[in-house]
Amino acid sequence: MARGSYMAGLFGRSPISPLQEHMYCVYKSIQNLSILFEGVVEIDQEKISTAADALIKGEHQADLLKKALRHNLPKGLFMPIDRRDLLDVLLMQDQIANQGKSIARLITGRKMTLPAEMQVLFLKFVDKTIATVRRALDVINELDDLLESGFRGREVEHVEDMITELGAIETEVDRTQNKLKGILYELEDDLRPTDVMFTYRLIDWVGRVADDAEKVGSRLQLMLAR
Numbered sequence: 001m002a003r004g005s006y007m008a009g010l011f012g013r014s015p016i017s018p019l020q021e022h023m024y025c026v027y028k029s030i031q032n033l034s035i036l037f038e039g040v041v042e043i044d045q046e047k048i049s050t051a052a053d054a055l056i057k058g059e060h061q062a063d064l065l066k067k068a069l070r071h072n073l074p075k076g077l078f079m080p081i082d083r084r085d086l087l088d089v090l091l092m093q094d095q096i097a098n099q100g101k102s103i104a105r106l107i108t109g110r111k112m113t114l115p116a117e118m119q120v121l122f123l124k125f126v127d128k129t130i131a132t133v134r135r136a137l138d139v140i141n142e143l144d145d146l147l148e149s150g151f152r153g154r155e156v157e158h159v160e161d162m163i164t165e166l167g168a169i170e171t172e173v174d175r176t177q178n179k180l181k182g183i184l185y186e187l188e189d190d191l192r193p194t195d196v197m198f199t200y201r202l203i204d205w206v207g208r209v210a211d212d213a214e215k216v217g218s219r220l221q222l223m224l225a226r
Helices: 003-010 016-030 032-042 045-072 083-110 116-140 143-148 154-190 193-225
Strands: none
Touching: 016 032, 016 045, 016 083, 016 116, 016 143, 032 045, 032 083, 032 116, 045 083, 083 116, 083 193, 116 154, 116 193, 143 154, 154 193
């Protein structure tokens, strides 16, 4: 299907649908972090290059969907979700994809490796980070049912439980992030200062993906509280 007809079909439905399409695009892109860091651990340049390209391409696709949603969303739209709220959620989702691209470029641009002492925990760190994005997607996919329920009743409780779970996973990511920084601190004297600096940055940037995913849930929770 041509992009034009695809976009036309997308916006023939509720504006919730393109928001969900965008979040799914973001999640598909972020999944490539797992392959990217497997490549880093295995020192497999082909795997690194393939995953990095997928993250950059995924960010571009998400950006196209973001721009299309902004362009096609009527200013006078009447719906239970405020237009500003919807655009805020869209921006938070887009930041996740942007962060994935930044991580890919940092790794490929610096030809980064990870100390052996960090590798197993780092892969778990990445998997948990991806899990936060998956849970944020699950929450966004509940918007249809929330609208049908008028933001009342059991559906609201169900979504609030999902948002709580998302926050719990993000807390696990934070704890693992701190453990990795502790390991790196102990290794600093054995590593080049520039490698130390960029590895700290890499840890923070991966953690930021989970932070941004949790913000999507927090923004929806704020909408539910109104």
